[in-house]
Amino acid sequence: MSAVSSLAPARFLTIIAHLVIVITIFWSRDHNVKACLPLDFTQEQYDNEDRKLVVALAVTLGLFAIELGGFFSGVSMFNCSQGLLSTGVHASASVALLFFLFEQWECYIYWWILAICSVLPAFVEILLFIAVFGLKKKPL
Numbered sequence: 001m002s003a004v005s006s007l008a009p010a011r012f013l014t015i016i017a018h019l020v021i022v023i024t025i026f027w028s029r030d031h032n033v034k035a036c037l038p039l040d041f042t043q044e045q046y047d048n049e050d051r052k053l054v055v056a057l058a059v060t061l062g063l064f065a066i067e068l069g070g071f072f073s074g075v076s077m078f079n080c081s082q083g084l085l086s087t088g089v090h091a092s093a094s095v096a097l098l099f100f101l102f103e104q105w106e107c108y109i110y111w112w113i114l115a116i117c118s119v120l121p122a123f124v125e126i127l128l129f130i131a132v133f134g135l136k137k138k139p140l
Contacts (some may be wrong), residue, residue, distance in 0.1 A: 056095030
């Protein structure tokens with residue numbers, strides 16, 4: 001199997017790994033929310049930080065829907081540039097989010113991980129959607 005033809009399965013696996021870690025953080029976000037707060041926090045502060053983290057996680061899930069939609073529709077499945085970009089950033093996101101989860105990093109770090117590792121490939125996916133469906137270019 002050549003390197004180009006192995007990008008599609010690698011991309012799929014890294015996207016799914018990133019998705020599983022995001023869902024895990026969604027289920028067990030209590031410790032991460034507490035890491036964002038001072039030692040003597042109020043319930044209002046907790047609710048505010050929890051809401052911010054839930055919004056960030058929901059945005060991430062929406063961006064997954066865009067990227068998986070493009071992948072499964074065939075728009076970007078065999079696009080080498082998008083495959084390499086997506087594989088790299090989702091693998092990086094998986095490692096970073098594991099540290100975020102286990103080391104209980106502060107919540108603002110999640111926004112950086114979201115911007116670099118989820119928004120970037122979803123933006124390129126949207127550009128590919130426009131190129132294929134709007135400009136009638138070939139998916140490759």
